[in-house]
Amino acid sequence: MTTMTTPDHGDALLAGLAALAPSDAPDLTDRVFDGWLAVPSRIGPVRVASTRDGVSFLRRAADLDDEGFRAAYRDRFGRPLRPARSVPDDLEAALDGDAGARPRLDLLALTDFQRDVLAATRTIPAGETRSYAWVAAEIGRPRAVRAAGTALATNPVPLLIPCHRVVPSHGDVGRYIFGVPVKQALLQSEKAEEKT
Amino acid sequence: MTGAGVAETVAGERAAPSDPDAGRVSAALAEGLDVGFAELYRAYHGVVFAVALRTTGHRADAEDLAAESLLRAYRALSGYDARRIRALSPRPWLLTIVLNTRRNQVRDAARRPRGADGEVPERPVPGPTVEEHAEHRETGEHLAASLAQLTDTQRHAVVLRHVADLPIGEVAEVLGCPVGTAKSHVSRGLTRLRACIENGAGTARPAERG
Numbered sequence: 001m002t003t004m005t006t007p008d009h010g011d012a013l014l015a016g017l018a019a020l021a022p023s024d025a026p027d028l029t030d031r032v033f034d035g036w037l038a039v040p041s042r043i044g045p046v047r048v049a050s051t052r053d054g055v056s057f058l059r060r061a062a063d064l065d066d067e068g069f070r071a072a073y074r075d076r077f078g079r080p081l082r083p084a085r086s087v088p089d090d091l092e093a094a095l096d097g098d099a100g101a102r103p104r105l106d107l108l109a110l111t112d113f114q115r116d117v118l119a120a121t122r123t124i125p126a127g128e129t130r131s132y133a134w135v136a137a138e139i140g141r142p143r144a145v146r147a148a149g150t151a152l153a154t155n156p157v158p159l160l161i162p163c164h165r166v167v168p169s170h171g172d173v174g175r176y177i178f179g180v181p182v183k184q185a186l187l188q189s190e191k192a193e194e195k196t
Numbered sequence: 197m198t199g200a201g202v203a204e205t206v207a208g209e210r211a212a213p214s215d216p217d218a219g220r221v222s223a224a225l226a227e228g229l230d231v232g233f234a235e236l237y238r239a240y241h242g243v244v245f246a247v248a249l250r251t252t253g254h255r256a257d258a259e260d261l262a263a264e265s266l267l268r269a270y271r272a273l274s275g276y277d278a279r280r281i282r283a284l285s286p287r288p289w290l291l292t293i294v295l296n297t298r299r300n301q302v303r304d305a306a307r308r309p310r311g312a313d314g315e316v317p318e319r320p321v322p323g324p325t326v327e328e329h330a331e332h333r334e335t336g337e338h339l340a341a342s343l344a345q346l347t348d349t350q351r352h353a354v355v356l357r358h359v360a361d362l363p364i365g366e367v368a369e370v371l372g373c374p375v376g377t378a379k380s381h382v383s384r385g386l387t388r389l390r391a392c393i394e395n396g397a398g399t400a401r402p403a404e405r406g
Binding site for chain 2: 014022
């Protein structure tokens, strides 16, 4: 039996405590940092951020520089960005307009309502459009037309979720996160492609 | 700031190194938040995990706690101006967030109907030397279990000072108390640890033999 009052024991205790420090801290970077990269798209270069669960944010390079993109991401998601290690699967094809390419998306930061709106919108085929009222009805909230419009206006991943295919019931093409001319051009080119 | 009245009972007490990364990390953060935060992660994720591990007692919980604490730190930093960031002592500031985050987790878990999940370390993680020597395994498990017998403040004080190897000034900063009080918490914690070890309390065995 050792006695507990000797200086030796004190040293042993301190050494034992020091040895409790793990020598192998796990790599938490995937959980703490999201990745971002710049890629071409059919509306020009875009910046895209993704978590380990999927693509979470997309904006035009023309609208936001590097720091502006980081700041927008920080404001919206409260997470740091670092350069992405790889391009998310299917991302480049989807941005190129390939309807069959469906990259994984991370929409966890959204409300259930916003997610429902975006999920319904994602089902609208290229070459077609739907009204805001259709989206609201589709998710079982027929009176929430205006709220559906707001959810689409803050779509974190335009192009990948084709919010440009949602238009007012009457009149012009309505508003778009990247501006009305871009929306018109996208709809026209999709219509033309469907005809060929 | 004096430790008046607090008897230093620990043999071989020595000063822990002051934080060599503080200046570099603060400057990088003031320069650009995301790049600076990557620097902060590199410098401190080890100590954040070490404290998280000894606070939760479970490796998976510790990873959750460490990641959550780092994200909270990032969100806090994004609201600070450059002057406040430069004035920051990053290591004790971060470890304060770890302990607060853990406190919130425990409180939230207690409010949930099923409750008790991972409140206090019940099945502590053995120290890193386990694979090497059976004797050390015994000591590591025993010691980790004994740590669970301390009050929160004593455990935090002992872990910060002797597992994370923080200087007493930083321990005091994390605990939010004067240096003398921090010394006293460490000292009482060590005394209690010795008693626990002596009595065999906190061993993984169900009861004492004999």
